[in-house]
Amino acid sequence: MVDLQTQYQHIKREIDAGIQEVIDTAAFVKGQKVTDFQHHLEQYTGAKHVIPVGNGTDALQIALMGLGLQRGDEVITPTFTFIATAEVVALLGLTPVVVDVDWETMNMDIEAVRKAITPRTKAIVPVHLFGQCADMEPLMQLAQAHHLYVVEDACQAIGAKYTFSNGETKQAGTIGHIGCTSFFPSKNLGCYGDGGAIFTNDDALAERMRAIANHGMVVRYHHDMIGVNSRLDSIQAAVLDAKLPHLDEYIAARQRAAAYYDKAFSGNPHLLIPGRQAGSTHVFHQYTLRVIKANRDLVRKKLAEHGIPAMIYYPVPLHQQKAYLDPRYKDGDFPVAERLAECVLSLPMHTELDEEQLSYITSTINNILE
Numbered sequence: 262m263v264d265l266q267t268q269y270q271h272i273k274r275e276i277d278a279g280i281q282e283v284i285d286t287a288a289f290v291k292g293q294k295v296t297d298f299q300h301h302l303e304q305y306t307g308a309k310h311v312i313p314v315g316n317g318t319d320a321l322q323i324a325l326m327g328l329g330l331q332r333g334d335e336v337i338t339p340t341f342t343f344i345a346t347a348e349v350v351a352l353l354g355l356t357p358v359v360v361d362v363d364w365e366t367m368n369m370d371i372e373a374v375r376k377a378i379t380p381r382t383k384a385i386v387p388v389h390l391f392g393q394c395a396d397m398e399p400l401m402q403l404a405q406a407h408h409l410y411v412v413e414d415a416c417q418a419i420g421a422k423y424t425f426s427n428g429e430t431k432q433a434g435t436i437g438h439i440g441c442t443s444f445f446p447s448k449n450l451g452c453y454g455d456g457g458a459i460f461t462n463d464d465a466l467a468e469r470m471r472a473i474a475n476h477g478m479v480v481r482y483h484h485d486m487i488g489v490n491s492r493l494d495s496i497q498a499a500v501l502d503a504k505l506p507h508l509d510e511y512i513a514a515r516q517r518a519a520a521y522y523d524k525a526f527s528g529n530p531h532l533l534i535p536g537r538q539a540g541s542t543h544v545f546h547q548y549t550l551r552v553i554k555a556n557r558d559l560v561r562k563k564l565a566e567h568g569i570p571a572m573i574y575y576p577v578p579l580h581q582q583k584a585y586l587d588p589r590y591k592d593g594d595f596p597v598a599e600r601l602a603e604c605v606l607s608l609p610m611h612t613e614l615d616e617e618q619l620s621y622i623t624s625t626i627n628n629i630l631e
């Protein structure tokens with residue numbers, strides 16, 4: 262699905278030098294590399310504040326803690342996503358309210374969000390799934406009208422851009438009040454372990470979240486709020502600082518692979534290529550097909566027999582997950598998400614896919630699904 266070894270070989274010298282520098286200076290925690298990367302990421306994203314943290318899940322948790330929500334407050338999130346989005350909501354004693362997604366973009370359905378808003382709703386967590394932004398213009402308008410916070414889960418979408426109807430363009434993660442991203446190795450900007458970051462343009466929120474990530478500490482050993490311990494370590498920051506200058510070329514490589522897939526599959530009656538969100542670019546964390554009028558699991562099995570990995574992101578929507586079963590929801594309540602869970606198939610997608618591999622993958626799939 263990914264080829265991190267080949268990618269490393271191309272930038273080995275930069276990566277090795279960065280890691281060696283951390284070891285030589287022994288500044289393993291809160292070292293200069295972390296500050297450097299933070300500033301470079303602020304420049305890249307246009308976010309006023311970047312707060313490096315331990316991983317993307319922590320980023321989401323600290324973001325919600327930073328908003329000062331109360332037990333029982335409702336947070337709206339899509340039911341078709343990775344579990345982390347709802348997990349942190351539940352862990353904090355907040356109430357996850359899930360909504361259905363759009364069949365084409367697989368992102369949060371904004372009309373469904375509108376219907377899910379109650380007097381207890383405090384925040385919306387859109388997920389920019391697979392690498393393209395949710396429909397942020399109507400979502401931000403809706404949030405503003407109801408005085409709701411928007412926390413973007415941009416873990417899969419770093420570098421994606423969204424252009425508003427007034428011509429203004431913003432990066433994924435810098436549109437809402439807070440944005441969260443992950444540097445898990447297979448993410449579009451991945452480190453060699455765990456890492457994450459929070460984005461915000463709000464000075465007060467930034468200060469609060471920075472303190473929460475550091476045991477709620479503002480002045481050393483004086484704890485003003487209950488916090489957590491969540492840090493990006495210096496070795497990961499060194500890897501990320503070496504990779505960040507390559508992010509745009511990495512995105513372009515993914516987009517080229519996606520264009521190849523699009524062209525090869527658009528004539529196949531059993532496959533629907535990923536629908537695109539108007540206004541957003543797509544950075545293709547995943548290239549996810551919908552298999553229709555054919556057995557998706559059989560296709561996956563046959564692909565495996567030909568040495569082609571394919572993954573199902575995600576096989577079970579949140580409202581059908583055992584830990585999240587809730588009497589408010591029953592099977593059939595979110596028909597689009599349930600249908601997607603049955604038909605999605607993600608293909609190999611990374612920066613090192615070459616023409617020969619793409620040709621083999623696409624012709625094999627088209628042969629299986631004639």
Ligand SMILES: *Cc1c(COP(=O)(O)O)cnc(C)c1O
Binds near residue numbers: 317345346414416
């Ligand atoms: C990867 C991911 C996360 C969590 O990131 P970690 O760094 O693994 O904690 C959260 N949300 C989404 C949508 C993700 O893809």
